[in-house]
Amino acid sequence: MVIVMEKHTAESNIERVMAELITRGFDVHRSTGSDHTVLGVVGNVETIDPREFELFDGVQEVVRISEPYKLSSRTFRKEKTVVKARGVEVGGADVVVMAGPCTIESETQLFETARRVARAGARVLRGGAYKPRTSPYAFQGMGVEGLKLLRAAADESRMATVSEVMEISQIEGMLPYVDILQVGARNMQNFNLLTALGQIRKPVLLKRGMSATIQEWLLASEYILTGGNYDVILCERGIRTFETYTRNTLDISAIPVIEKLSHLPIIADPSHAVGRRDKVMPLARAIVAAGADGLLIEVHHDPQSLYPDQFARLMDELRIIVPAVGRRL
Amino acid sequence: MNRSDAEREIDRIRDAIDRVDEVIVRLLNQRAKYAIEIGEIKGVLGLPIYAPEREQQVLHHVEKTCEGPLDAPTMRRLFERIIDESRSVERKAATENQ
Numbered sequence: 001m002v003i004v005m006e007k008h009t010a011e012s013n014i015e016r017v018m019a020e021l022i023t024r025g026f027d028v029h030r031s032t033g034s035d036h037t038v039l040g041v042v043g044n045v046e047t048i049d050p051r052e053f054e055l056f057d058g059v060q061e062v063v064r065i066s067e068p069y070k071l072s073s074r075t076f077r078k079e080k081t082v083v084k085a086r087g088v089e090v091g092g093a094d095v096v097v098m099a100g101p102c103t104i105e106s107e108t109q110l111f112e113t114a115r116r117v118a119r120a121g122a123r124v125l126r127g128g129a130y131k132p133r134t135s136p137y138a139f140q141g142m143g144v145e146g147l148k149l150l151r152a153a154a155d156e157s158r159m160a161t162v163s164e165v166m167e168i169s170q171i172e173g174m175l176p177y178v179d180i181l182q183v184g185a186r187n188m189q190n191f192n193l194l195t196a197l198g199q200i201r202k203p204v205l206l207k208r209g210m211s212a213t214i215q216e217w218l219l220a221s222e223y224i225l226t227g228g229n230y231d232v233i234l235c236e237r238g239i240r241t242f243e244t245y246t247r248n249t250l251d252i253s254a255i256p257v258i259e260k261l262s263h264l265p266i267i268a269d270p271s272h273a274v275g276r277r278d279k280v281m282p283l284a285r286a287i288v289a290a291g292a293d294g295l296l297i298e299v300h301h302d303p304q305s306l307y308p309d310q311f312a313r314l315m316d317e318l319r320i321i322v323p324a325v326g327r328r329l
Numbered sequence: 330m331n332r333s334d335a336e337r338e339i340d341r342i343r344d345a346i347d348r349v350d351e352v353i354v355r356l357l358n359q360r361a362k363y364a365i366e367i368g369e370i371k372g373v374l375g376l377p378i379y380a381p382e383r384e385q386q387v388l389h390h391v392e393k394t395c396e397g398p399l400d401a402p403t404m405r406r407l408f409e410r411i412i413d414e415s416r417s418v419e420r421k422a423a424t425e426n427q
Contacts, residue, residue, distance in 0.1 A: 019379050029413045
């Protein structure tokens with residue numbers, strides 16, 4: 001960390017900052033310039049909140065040199081992580097499409113959707129058995145019965161499965177049926193759940209919280225990685241902005257940013273970001289063009305979902321875009 | 330002075346620089362030993378490691394003593410680094426003697 005003092009600030013201001021740093025156990029490298037004095041702070045600077053020092057008189061700027069996230073950063077690991085789930089590789093040359101209904105509602109619905117999305121080229125079947133609902137009166141999901149259906153439908157169509165885990169107590173029951181455990185946007189900072197997922201050895205798909213910065217999102221992934229579970233897939237799903245026309249605003253720039261900052265695979269979910277069927281396809285094209293490792297798409301008859309034939313059409317379009325960005329589908 | 334004379338002369342001066350460096354290193358270590366002694370005393374008495382007035386005194390002193398060709402601000406910058414490292418060894422000694 002580097003503290004830049006204001007131009008020609010009083011010596012007493014510099015001394016106050018140095019005294020605080022030294023009392024707290026840091027070494028200081030002082031460099032007095034002709035205008036600005038710069039203090040290099042040496043030690044475990046992760047424990048410092050830069051804002052504390054920005055509030056000292058005479059401080060112009062506090063600059064962090066190292067990022068607070070470690071295991072997820074490119075500095076820690078240069079090569080991209082490839083997450084393997086039942087033969088599907090996320091983060092490799094292939095763009096992986098995960099598709100299916102938001103919620104598992106019935107056997108016929110699920111098997112029919114699975115067959116149709118698999119035929120169109122989807123590799124992973126999504127479906128929620130435990131649903132985080134804004135309203136407690138909405139359908140809360142089928143639970144383990146739903147997961148058994150998900151597994152059977154995926155097996156029939158030779159797909160892997162992804163399903164959302166809501167709380168620690170559900171993890172064990174999900175493991176036999178689910179290949180990728182999804183953490184939803186509302187649980188991105190449920191640190192107890194993330195810590196528990198660090199203890200298992202199955203891929204975790206971590207959605208970005210709707211008000212989370214990229215740094216907070218990567219820090220959330222650290223809770224899983226520090227437990228020894230290195231198979232984390234990040235999923236952008238739109239953030240809250242002032243725009244009300246769409247449900248959320250898909251932060252497409254997060255894709256190249258994550259690609260640069262982290263070695264973890266990054267996919268995106270256009271369905272939940274936009275919340276309207278007619279806008280899902282253009283966003284899905286943009287996500288793939290931006291270099292994402294995959295897509296998570298709802299295929300169902302909800303307003304935010306694509307119909308199966310629309311999904312097949314989207315896959316045809318993606319087959320044109322994907323080679324242009326040097327990937328396969 | 331021909332080319333080989335010049336090369337010999339450069340070698341001779343470089344050798345002299347090496348001798349000077351050896352003295353600087355010995356003196357820096359001597360200086361560090363004094364800093365450690367102060368650190369030990371500060372540790373026993375629980376005195377603060379950072380003494381800004383003393384640091385300013387040291388810097389003024391070296392600036393005043395400096396006769397060139399290095400100018401006073403240059404000498405100050407060099408000594409800022411020496412003081413940074415002295416503070417660090419002093420602190421270590423103080424912690425061990427608390």
